[in-house]
Amino acid sequence: MKISDIEVRCCRRLPEAFDAGAFRTGDFSAFQFLAVTMKTDEGLSATTFGFAGRSAEGAGKLIADTLRPFMLGRDPRDREKAWHEFRTADRWWGHLPIYGYGPFDTLQWLLSAEAAGQPLYKYLGAYREDVPVYGSSMILSKPEDYAKEALRAKAEGLKAYKLHTPGKDLEEDLEAHRLVREAVGPDFTLMSDPVSTFNLEQAIRFGRALEALGYYWYEEPLYDEDVHALRELT
Ligand SMILES: [Mg+2]
Structure with missing residues (x-):
């Protein structure tokens, strides 16, 4: 063939x-x-x-x-x-x-x-018959927009939701994460992907805040070539 x-x-x-x-x-x-x-x-x-x-x-x-x-x-x-x-x-x-x-x-x-x-x-070997699917945001204009979209994802039957926040204002980004958690309740799975937004100190502060909000994963807070900061996080 x-x-x-x-x-x-x-x-x-x-x-x-x-x-x-x-x-x-x-x-x-x-x-x-x-x-x-x-x-x-x-x-x-x-x-x-x-x-x-x-x-x-x-x-x-x-x-x-x-x-x-x-x-x-x-x-x-x-x-x-x-x-x-x-x-x-x-x-x-x-x-x-x-x-x-x-x-x-x-x-x-x-x-x-x-x-x-x-x-x-x-x-491939069929380990499982189905897989959970999550919704993933684009960069949205306002923190409240994420909460609305997360609720829609939940209503549509998706199992989790991931935020991509703008990375301009750390407090505003955090506000979006807070609003989403409030909107979907404590049991819905949430993830965060800042896409290489932070320096080391910001990454740690933000990560601790996400932990308190019960976020499931924290994706790529630092640039992938920021080896010294990444070493500090491991
Ligand atoms: Mg990503």
């Missing part, structure tokens, strides 16, 4: 909520995505999506020029071989965005499972 065709589509989604976050990251366009379809010479087909940063056209062009020819003609079941060869190829002047390869790995898994006549979760 060989990969016979790959289609890369550039997608843009612009819910109003993204605009509120622009002040944190600069005045540029919203998140963009790629939809990638991989087909085989035996008539199998799978589609998934991948991140495209702030430019689906840019990422799509790079991926169409590099990953597409790299993948065509390969057996999608040889996933490990493709990954190791891609690492070397990428180092030798590919330098794709870090999110470039992910959809291609997913597609190879999907096609492998399809070729085996199984849903992917069975192909």
Whole structure:
């Protein structure tokens, strides 16, 4: 079985909520995505999506020029071989965005499972029959907006909710976390993702406040290359 065709589509989604976050990251366009379809010479087909940063056209062009020819003609079941060869190829002047390869790995898994006549979760070993799903916020304009959205997530049957707060004003961010806890009650699972907002002292203060509010996890409070601060936290 060989990969016979790959289609890369550039997608843009612009819910109003993204605009509120622009002040944190600069005045540029919203998140963009790629939809990638991989087909085989035996008539199998799978589609998934991948991140495209702030430019689906840019990422799509790079991926169409590099990953597409790299993948065509390969057996999608040889996933490990493709990954190791891609690492070397990428180092030798590919330098794709870090999110470039992910959809291609997913597609190879999907096609492998399809070729085996199984849903992917069975192909992977099927440890469980269902998984809990959580709602994840974008950057919202006001602390109260998070509480409203969390209540909606709870009403829709989601098992948890995660906040991405703006990171401009620590007290206002904390207020959003407080309001959400008050709104959903003590037993609903809540998480926080400040996305590399804090220095060490702020991260510890904020984390302690979240602990008091019964938050389940605290995701990426520090920059991932802030090794000295990260060492202090471990
Ligand atoms: Mg995150």
